[in-house]
Amino acid sequence: MTLIPFAWVRACSRLLGPLRRLVAHGWLRESDVDVVLKLLHPALRLNRVFALVTQRQWVADDMLELTLQANGNWRGAQPGQHLQLYLERDGVRLSRSYSLTAVQANGRVQIAIKHQAGGRVSPYLLEHLAVGDVLELGPVQGELSWPETPDAVLLLAAGSGITPLLGLLRAALAQGFSAPITLLHYVREQGQRAFAGELQALQAQYSNLQVRWSLTAATAEAGELTGRFTAEHLHSVTALPQCRVLACGPAGFVAQVQQWWQQAALPGALQVEAFTPPAFNAVEGLRAVRLGFARSHQQMQADNQRSLLELAEAQGLQPAHGCRQGICASCTCTLLSGTVRDMRSGALFSEPGQPIRLCVSAPHADLEIDL
Ligand code: FES
Structure with a gap:
């Protein structure tokens, strides 16, 4: 009421x-x-x-x-x-x-x-x-932003990676961006072509916009591409050498785009955002550590392979969290003592009072956190 x-x-x-x-x-x-x-x-x-x-x-x-x-x-x-x-x-x-x-x-x-x-x-x-x-x-x-230069733009999306790029595209077109824009969206099948009706209408309205889909797990219809991201899909992109590129999707997709970008050595700029966990650095051998949760007055025998978020949940705690990928910061917690390893880069942190993201930090040695 x-x-x-x-x-x-x-x-x-x-x-x-x-x-x-x-x-x-x-x-x-x-x-x-x-x-x-x-x-x-x-x-x-x-x-x-x-x-x-x-x-x-x-x-x-x-x-x-x-x-x-x-x-x-x-x-x-x-x-x-x-x-x-x-x-x-x-x-x-x-x-x-x-x-x-x-x-x-x-x-x-x-x-x-x-x-x-x-x-x-x-x-x-x-x-x-x-x-x-x-x-x-x-x-x-989030750091993704529409390029400030008037150069052509290439938007590469996979799955729900379309969502931030659509937000940027809608705003740019509404503000009169007039350089060529190509949007290439990778989806498994026809029904996952999110916002397809709106994108086709925008393409009809704005002559500088070209939208294409690539189907990765179904037969493509006329005008569509097939399969995962490859440089061959970019042959028809207008002004590709000058393009500013924005890519968003699962970590594997983003890594493929980055690899293409490095090999192509284009002079423009590349922005990426991945929304599945990045590949973790797994060089450490399995080791037992003692993990203390100061506020909860709990301790556990842990290992150095799982994230602190997973370990806390295994202990029955419910830390705040969001993305579980090290992006949103909602799992940030304070390290009180000991050493943690950033699972993405392998970097070690042992400064007491240091903020750490539980979802991408693993114990490196016995430690206590403010949870
Ligand atoms: S849950 Fe988003 S950074 Fe950890």
Whole structure:
């Protein structure tokens, strides 16, 4: 039940300044204030960002685009970034990171969610989240950005890697970018060509845009390519030598693009973003270590092969986390003593007080963390 309409929630944010000052001076607790505010509307909070689901739209057989209207605490985002989304299920707080497919100045954003079989979050969002529900939004992150030069642009996407690139493409076209743009999207089959209808309409509207799909597990139709990324797929790309290239997809796909880029030695620039775990550096032999969780007053016999996030979960703890790939920073924790190894680079860290990302850090020697 809501006592005030959502339209008032955004306006109310400006009126909460005195309460914020009382909280800042320790006269009130933010959590107590929030308990009262959410009685007025579930999206009303003193500082935290909550958003109302205003629209659901299927954009592929396995992908849903959500339109969200944030409360007045939203501080904005850029196309190409991703945001953290929180929800509570069965008393457990869950979090995932999703790319923004559209960003508007009034706190209205769109994200696209791909179904992950066996996942705890995406099946719920796709099947049960309804228009009118409220979700908490977390920090916005991500470095992908539309090139600042007026050169041709090549967008390479695999699977849900299309989502941040679509956000950038929509914004660039709306702002009048007029150099050639080629978008090449790799999907397993026809039904996974996310946003196909919109992309075909944009291609008809903007003569500088060329969109192509490559099917990796089905027979291609006329005009489509077949198979995984290869340099041969780029033969028809307009102004390829001058292109600024943006690539997003699973780590293997991004690695293939990077390898092509190095061999081609093009003079432009390459930006990449991978959203599956990078290949971990596995040079260390198996070793037992003692791992302490200071806040939880727990200790465990661990090994040096698994991430601290996996080890904590195996111990029954529930650390906050999102991407599990070292990107979103929501699993960041403080190292109190001992040594950890960055599983991506193999680098060792042993400075007490150092922030570490649990999902990509493994124990190197006995250690204690602030969890
Ligand atoms: S869960 Fe995202 S950085 Fe660890």
